[in-house]
Amino acid sequence: MKLLDGIKLAKKTKKNIRQKVANYVTEGKRAPHLAAVLVGEDPASNAYVKMKIKDCEEVGFKSTLIKKDADISEKELLEIVHELNENKELDGYIVQLPLPKHINEDKILQAIDPQKDVDGFHPTNVGKMALGLETFLPATPFGVMRLLEDYDIATSGKKCVVLGRSNIVGRPMSILMSQPGKHANSTVTICHSGTKNLEEFTQEADIIISAIGKPHFLTSEMVKEGVIIIDVGINRVYDESKKDYKLVGDVDFENIKSKADYITPVPGGVGPMTRAMLLENTLLAYKRFAQ
Numbered sequence: 001m002k003l004l005d006g007i008k009l010a011k012k013t014k015k016n017i018r019q020k021v022a023n024y025v026t027e028g029k030r031a032p033h034l035a036a037v038l039v040g041e042d043p044a045s046n047a048y049v050k051m052k053i054k055d056c057e058e059v060g061f062k063s064t065l066i067k068k069d070a071d072i073s074e075k076e077l078l079e080i081v082h083e084l085n086e087n088k089e090l091d092g093y094i095v096q097l098p099l100p101k102h103i104n105e106d107k108i109l110q111a112i113d114p115q116k117d118v119d120g121f122h123p124t125n126v127g128k129m130a131l132g133l134e135t136f137l138p139a140t141p142f143g144v145m146r147l148l149e150d151y152d153i154a155t156s157g158k159k160c161v162v163l164g165r166s167n168i169v170g171r172p173m174s175i176l177m178s179q180p181g182k183h184a185n186s187t188v189t190i191c192h193s194g195t196k197n198l199e200e201f202t203q204e205a206d207i208i209i210s211a212i213g214k215p216h217f218l219t220s221e222m223v224k225e226g227v228i229i230i231d232v233g234i235n236r237v238y239d240e241s242k243k244d245y246k247l248v249g250d251v252d253f254e255n256i257k258s259k260a261d262y263i264t265p266v267p268g269g270v271g272p273m274t275r276a277m278l279l280e281n282t283l284l285a286y287k288r289f290a291q
């Protein structure tokens, strides 16, 4: 079993970005600039945005946090989005999800200028991704693809099962894995809550990418020897021995690891790569507009 170390690769990626930014600044150019819009007090969203701001500092990006109360109206939020679209000093921005129930998320995401949509959630960018055109790839699937590439994992012609079909992870993941390319080109099956006898698919799979959000969902009996496991899931569970909460993936790591050729840990696998890929997307936006 070989561990796919997302912390190590994210560090290498950030070092690379930091060097590029330092070169731009030495040449007298401005640093890349990422903004984050955070609505409400959801603790997880707060924590994610804080980490994103910290990542920006680490690589020398400028960052701006726009924090709004949960009772902001959809109209006011749309005005902020329009201002950010017009801001010539800003390369990209994200609107942290989820948004409060009274705000139509799709409406907000569709109002973001696709050229600044570094989360890659705008339909224009999703369409470009599906067509294999250069665009901002959603950070989590992008991070998984980078891991596969960096570890030079043979994926071509392999049976890949993606668990989950969300717009931010499962669906884009299935599209990217099925596209031509040395570290893609898999035969992809996408499973979801409507899938019958799911283990029949996972038992046949050479590669399993799980993005379900259920702790220890994928068990040892559900996979074959030599499988490659990418665990996207992040689940908070109570650890009786430590009398505290801990994060676990969708995969029963301890029991599956001896069967797997490669496996991502949780934490320390896909999570750090997701953060690093947002920086990559911001750098791409910067290169397009600020040069």
Ligand code: NDP
Binding pocket: 140, 163, 164, 165, 166, 167, 168, 169, 170, 191, 192, 193, 194, 195, 198, 211, 212, 213, 214, 232, 233, 234, 235, 270, 271, 272, 274, 275
């Ligand atoms: P969603 O809840 O949006 O999607 C979950 C998907 O899993 C849905 O498609 C759902 O099916 C499917 N599903 C749920 N239960 C089952 C089941 N019993 N059998 C088969 N399919 C099932 O979650 P996300 O995609 O946003 O996130 C998934 C996980 O990944 C979460 O744990 C999240 O925290 C984590 N995550 C991690 C990131 C990282 O950086 N590591 C980034 C983003 C998310 P259906 O569509 O039919 O409802």
